[in-house]
Amino acid sequence: MRRVRFPSTSATYADVIVRRARLAALFVLLALLPLAASVAAIAPGWLPVGDDATIEMRGRDLVSADMPLLGMPSAVGEQTDRPVHHPGPLELWWVGAWVRGLAVGQASLVAAALTWAAATTTTLILARKIGGTALLGFTAVVASLLTWSLRGEVPVTPFNVHAIVMPLGAYLLAVVAWHQRVRWAGTVAIVAGSWSAQAHLTAVGPVVVAAGVVAAAVLLRRLRAADRPPLRPRPFFLGAGLLVLCWVGPLIDIVTNQGGNVRAVLGARADLASEAIGLGTAADIVVRALSFRPVWAMAGAHPSELVVAATPQQWVGAAAVVLVGVAGGIRRRRTHPALGLAVASTGAATVIGALLAARFPGEYLSLLALHNHLWLWPLTAVLWGAALVTVGLEVIDLVHATSDRAARLLAPIGVALAVVALLVVGGASVGEPHRSLTLAQPTYVRALGDGALDRLDPGSTYRVTISGEFDNFFVEVGLLSYLEGAGLDVVGPERYRRAFGDRRVTPSGPVAADLVVDLGWAQAETDDGPGQLIAAHRPSSELLADRADAEDAVVALIQRTPDDLPFFGMTGTDAAEVRRWLREDLDGLLLARLVPAALASAPETAHYLDLRREPVLYGSLRLVPIAG
Numbered sequence: 001m002r003r004v005r006f007p008s009t010s011a012t013y014a015d016v017i018v019r020r021a022r023l024a025a026l027f028v029l030l031a032l033l034p035l036a037a038s039v040a041a042i043a044p045g046w047l048p049v050g051d052d053a054t055i056e057m058r059g060r061d062l063v064s065a066d067m068p069l070l071g072m073p074s075a076v077g078e079q080t081d082r083p084v085h086h087p088g089p090l091e092l093w094w095v096g097a098w099v100r101g102l103a104v105g106q107a108s109l110v111a112a113a114l115t116w117a118a119a120t121t122t123t124l125i126l127a128r129k130i131g132g133t134a135l136l137g138f139t140a141v142v143a144s145l146l147t148w149s150l151r152g153e154v155p156v157t158p159f160n161v162h163a164i165v166m167p168l169g170a171y172l173l174a175v176v177a178w179h180q181r182v183r184w185a186g187t188v189a190i191v192a193g194s195w196s197a198q199a200h201l202t203a204v205g206p207v208v209v210a211a212g213v214v215a216a217a218v219l220l221r222r223l224r225a226a227d228r229p230p231l232r233p234r235p236f237f238l239g240a241g242l243l244v245l246c247w248v249g250p251l252i253d254i255v256t257n258q259g260g261n262v263r264a265v266l267g268a269r270a271d272l273a274s275e276a277i278g279l280g281t282a283a284d285i286v287v288r289a290l291s292f293r294p295v296w297a298m299a300g301a302h303p304s305e306l307v308v309a310a311t312p313q314q315w316v317g318a319a320a321v322v323l324v325g326v327a328g329g330i331r332r333r334r335t336h337p338a339l340g341l342a343v344a345s346t347g348a349a350t351v352i353g354a355l356l357a358a359r360f361p362g363e364y365l366s367l368l369a370l371h372n373h374l375w376l377w378p379l380t381a382v383l384w385g386a387a388l389v390t391v392g393l394e395v396i397d398l399v400h401a402t403s404d405r406a407a408r409l410l411a412p413i414g415v416a417l418a419v420v421a422l423l424v425v426g427g428a429s430v431g432e433p434h435r436s437l438t439l440a441q442p443t444y445v446r447a448l449g450d451g452a453l454d455r456l457d458p459g460s461t462y463r464v465t466i467s468g469e470f471d472n473f474f475v476e477v478g479l480l481s482y483l484e485g486a487g488l489d490v491v492g493p494e495r496y497r498r499a500f501g502d503r504r505v506t507p508s509g510p511v512a513a514d515l516v517v518d519l520g521w522a523q524a525e526t527d528d529g530p531g532q533l534i535a536a537h538r539p540s541s542e543l544l545a546d547r548a549d550a551e552d553a554v555v556a557l558i559q560r561t562p563d564d565l566p567f568f569g570m571t572g573t574d575a576a577e578v579r580r581w582l583r584e585d586l587d588g589l590l591l592a593r594l595v596p597a598a599l600a601s602a603p604e605t606a607h608y609l610d611l612r613r614e615p616v617l618y619g620s621l622r623l624v625p626i627a628g
Contacts, residue, residue: 023415024128024136028121030419031140033426034147035120038155039113041433047105047442048158049478054499055158056108057481058089059096066501068092069249070261071198072160073498075366076268083498084264088198089249091115091163099485112158119166120147122188126173129182130338134411135389137418142385143169144425146296146377152433154374161200161371168196168203169378172349175214176342179221186239194246201265202375205356206349213345275361277307282358284310286350289376291317296381300434303368306376321387322347328390336393339386346382353379441474443615444537448475448517449482451535452621460512461489472519475619479517480504490515514624521583523618531624539616547616550608555579557604587612 048056051072058068071086098111120143127139146169147155154162171192177185193211196203222228244251253260285306289295291314295306310318325347329340353375360372400407456462464483466476476492483490489507497505516531523538539547555578589595590609599605 020133023133024124027136027140027418027422028124030422030426031120031124031144031147032117033422034144034151034429035113035116035155037426037429038147038151038153038433039109040430041151042153042156043106043109045439045442046109047445047478048108048481049441049445050474051159051477052108052157053474053477053481054496055092055095055160056099057484057500057504058092059094059099059108060484061501062093062096062100066503068501069253071200074201075361075369076201076265082264082268084268085261085498086160086198086200087204087250087261087265088194088247090195090198090246091158091160095158105482105485108158109156112163113156115163116147116155116166119170119192122192123166123170123173126170126177126182126185126188129185130173130177130180131336131389134414137415138389138392139173139385141418141421141425142296142381144422146381148425148429149296149298149301150374150377150434151429154370159371161202161374164196164199164203165374165377167192167199168206168375169381171196171207172210172342172346172378172382175210175345176338179214179218179341180338183235186235187242190239190242190246194243198246198250200371200375202353202356202372205352206375206379209352210345210349213348214341217341217344275363276359277357277362277367279355279358281307281367282354282360284308285357285373286354286376287314287318289373290321290350290380290383291315294321294380294384295373296377296384303370303373306373307367321384324390325383325386328386328393332390332393339389342382343386346379346386350376350379350383440613440615440617441472441478444475444519444617444619445478445482447537448535448619448621449479449486452483452515453486453488455534455623456483456488457512458487458489461491461507461509462513462515463491463493463507463511464515464517465493466517466519472517475517475519479515479621483515511626513626516622516624518620518622519617521617531622533620534623535621537615537617537619539614539618543611543614543616547611550604550611551579551582553604554582554599554602554608557602558599561598582608 047053055072058072061067068089071088071092074084074086076082076084094115095108095111099107101107102110104110123143124136124140128136143166146165150165153159154165171189174185174189174192178189189211193207197207250261254262287310288306288308291310295301298305322343325339325343328336329343332339357372360366366372396407396410399410462483464476464480466472477496480490480492484504490504491507491511492500492504494505513531555575558578559573559575586595586609590600
């Protein structure tokens with residue numbers, strides 16, 4: 001075997017491969033530290049509620065007569081009153097396989113975390129194939145920062161739009177690697193691109209455009225080649241077969257439903273145009289996400305920081321990032337062709353993403369929903385990565401031209417810096433998640449669900465509804481999924497037909513009783529209510545005392561400075577009115593950043609909000625027989 005000589009020793013190629021494999025494995029493990037921190041923070045006590053529970057229930061329909069052919073319902077349908085879904089069911093099928101295989105409440109969380117981990121690992125391997133160990137280490141730092149910026153429920157919960165972030169990043173590198181003749185990258189591109197485009201409509205445009213740019217580059221390279229190799233039909237047909245397999249659900253929907261979801265999506269465009277945010281706001285969002293302090297490296301960025309007008313400095317910063325990447329792609333087009341292709345494909349995808357984002361509904365809750373902006377994280381990370389690689393290559397050239405001895409130190413110094421950066425990001429992840437999942441809702445679901453299982457007849461059909469002070473979609477759907485997973489025959493309200501499918505709304509037989517959930521600030525577990533009380537949740541005395549004290553502190557703060565703190569929806573500053581306003585309006589107004597800074601940033605408010613994330617509400621579940 002040929003031997004490779006190094007300055008102070010020698011080794012076989014096998015030794016070199018082992019060393020590089022160990023280094024690659026180290027980078028992968030360190031890059032996954034923020035994900036591990038998210039799992040540790042979220043998994044204990046977690047149960048699927050709301051959309052997560054819907055995804056789990058639809059996943060249970062895998063390999064059944066009700067097997068989902070499309071993705072989750074889209075908010076576009078709510079805005080246009082059309083039955084619009086996200087394009088495909090790949091994530092539902094994947095979650096369903098884990099839910100059926102693991103008899104634990106965290107099965108869908110395991111599926112989501114494994115998806116993020118697999119996408120991260122694939123991204124790093126692709127980076128190594130494209131640019132060697134140096135690009136591997138750099139990409140590991142970027143991927144780690146991206147996960148850290150979203151740490152909490154985003155990387156580990158199955159909400160469909162959370163599921164696009166890291167797979168979309170893997171897709172962007174896969175199409176570039178495919179152009180660089182990494183054969184298996186085509187398979188990754190088809191699977192990761194299909195997954196991302198099917199999970200959420202915001203990813204469709206970027207996926208299609210990035211593929212188009214790379215396909216055009218491959219075709220152009222072939223046309224320019226003096227000696228064109230013969231076309232190999234086998235990879236083409238295998239890729240086409242895999243693509244059809246990934247999209248078989250939507251294809252069946254198109255054929256059997258006269259255009260199906262595609263027709264519904266295209267028909268909704270005109271309805272959205274009159275209420276859309278427009279190109280100006282969409283451009284501001286992209287510029288703020290791409291400029292200095294990019295969103296992929298921003299600790300817990302809130303959408304309200306993206307939807308306001310970008311400053312001239314931010315426009316200059318975003319332009320600088322793009323221009324540096326473009327300049328590097330042009331200058332290095334012969335030595336590093338992947339750099340220019342990454343900029344071209346991702347830049348075009350970002351432009352199309354912005355054009356599609358311009359059709360977002362202008363309603364503030366839609367604008368301030370994090371999931372409508374998550375497509376920006378992988379796209380801006382790749383554009384920033386291209387700019388930083390360009391700068392790095394220039395520095396390397398300068399060092400090589402200055403000193404051979406210094407040049408020999410570049411590799412070990414770079415590896416050491418990457419390892420240190422990954423350890424710092426991983427260590428910083430072991431704190432409070434940026435977007436901590438409220439464990440209150442799973443607590444209510446588990447308490448009420450466990451109480452109900454001992455009192456309900458497995459042979460009867462029950463309907464889950466919710467009443468009381470809080471029309472809590474999360475608890476209602478979470479309880480429905482929890483009871484269904486335990487083997488009970490339960491159905492939900494008619495308004496969830498698009499999300500659940502017909503069988504979870506239309507019972508197969510007579511409904512024996514309603515299961516009425518009541519959540520509120522006051523105790524509702526007396527015998528005065530309708531039907532029979534079969535389960536209840538009562539907050540601990542410590543939580544109740546802390547809640548009362550924290551609420552009193554915020555009420556006193558508002559009453560001390562009524563002139564400086566004008567509030568939406570508040571008609572007076574007496575204690576009862578302020579208390580009502582805190583309980584009913586504070587969360588939504590804080591989300592919209594409509595609460596004055598003096599209150600939003602006050603320690604009393606922060607403590608009160610922390611307690612609101614705890615299970616401080618009373619809950620009850622009543623069995624109400626169906627009249628007649």
